[in-house]
Amino acid sequence: MPEGKIIKALSGFYYVYSDDEIIQCRGRGVFRKNKVTPLVGDEVVFQAENDKEGYILEVKDRKNELVRPPIANVDQAILVFSAVEPDFSTALLDRFLVLVEYNRIKPIICITKMDLTSEDQHKQIQMYAEDYKRSGYTVLLTSSETEEGIKELYPYLDGEISVFAGQSGVGKSSLLNALNPDLDLRTDDISSHLGRGKHTTRHVELIRMGNGLVADTPGFSSLEFMEIEMSDLNFCFPDIQLKSEECKFRGCLHIAEPKCAVKAAIETGELPAYRYEHYKQFLQEIKDRKPRY
Template identity: 65%
Template sequence: MPTGKIIKALSGFYYVLDGKETIQCRGRGVFRKRNITPLVGDYVEYEAENDKEGYILSIDERKNDLIRPPVANIDQAVLVFSAAEPAFSTTLLDRFLVLIESKNIEPVICLTKMDLLNGSEELAQYVSDYRNIGYTVIETSSETFNGLEALAQHLNEKTSVFAGQSGVGKSSLLNAIRPDLALKTNEISNSLGRGKHTTRHVELIPAAGGLVADTPGFSSLDFDGIEIEELSSCFPEMAARSSSCKFRGCIHLNEPKCAVKKAVEEGEIPSYRYEHYLQFIEEIKERKPRY
């Protein structure tokens, strides 16, 4: 049976890329019975009745998946945040990072609209902090094209998902990398301070030698499925120090001789990162139990 990769899902159809050919497929009823939904990014086996229509027969095991947006087998997540309009938010960035880290997906932080700033010491400090933690941070501008070559190098030979707040310039970035796409973009609403959703479905787009998922964005940023005991592992600088805590299973709250709290006190871990960690713990505590 032929095999391929789902590169688009729209209105009940799955578009499977097999070499250079794309086959429009439907899912077999067996998937509904087993409560399985094929996702963009899935590697599948299919049969085609002709060169245009077919059916998906099986789905290979996924190395990871996201449900909102629905995409699977992602190599990295490019977290797109604007330097201005809307303003840069470490709280929102850390929320995205935790969700991505929990899925074992490599994050890349991409700052857009750098042309709107005439040098910001505060933003420069944040960039330094995240790089010191070990994150890749790329500063870009779709207007001046600065940083686009560095971003393109990170996209090469990888399947990437672009994620971020509405209006930060995800589609503008892709248009700058591949002008022929002409993806729709919208300006920021002055009254709301945020952009309107311009991407309506998930699709893998060839770009810079890789595949990029332009998505409608994360419809939920809740920490469903993440337990308190697991949260610090989603903060690399905390995970690296956990083994030095006195107590095994330390969650870095009130325990004595906690290596993480010591690092915060000594300025080795940015205080805002630890504050966000505490905030996220409270959210997890308040999460309604499921029965």
């Protein structure tokens, strides 16, 4: 049986990408039994009825599943942050990183609008970029205006399902347009002034970009730590997690425990203090979270 990947779902049809062809498939009750609704991003087994049409027989196990936008098997998130307008925020970046890590998605940090930075701002951003690289992240400095750093992004899209994420106005649509000029996603300039969100009425769709697939709708619209437990947080900060292997106590939360290697590393400047501050803030936020029923 042929296999493929759902790249678009619309009006009861699933568009399955397989062997460089797109087959329009219907579902046939199979997944209704096990309560699986096929999602864009799903790997499926299908039966072809002819060159163009078929029906889905099976939805393979998912590696992850985002709710907004509804999409499965996301490999990678391009976290888009502007250097200025709005100003770069490590607190917000760390929040996105935690959510992405928790979903077992690989983050790529992309700092846009570098063309708008003053010399001092430029230096500051470069310092942050070095910090995050030392923490193990990929960081790209870009400008959709001058196309600085755009080419460097392509290889990271290869063979992956990527979503772009980031606050409104940071330059996600501009970046997608710069990567793929045929796309013509409207930028905030036009759409927000018309009073309608640019993506509200549209279905999510995976578009081909280079040798990868990119969701045409930004991900991680909710930034709350709904399901994350206090003990998970360590794993969502890979730099802190690496250090925590040297903590005296297993399961050390790096707050009041003695002989904590993470706190020691903050003292010596080996780990950036702001990462630890955000870790503590998020821990508190999770602690204060009202129980869900």
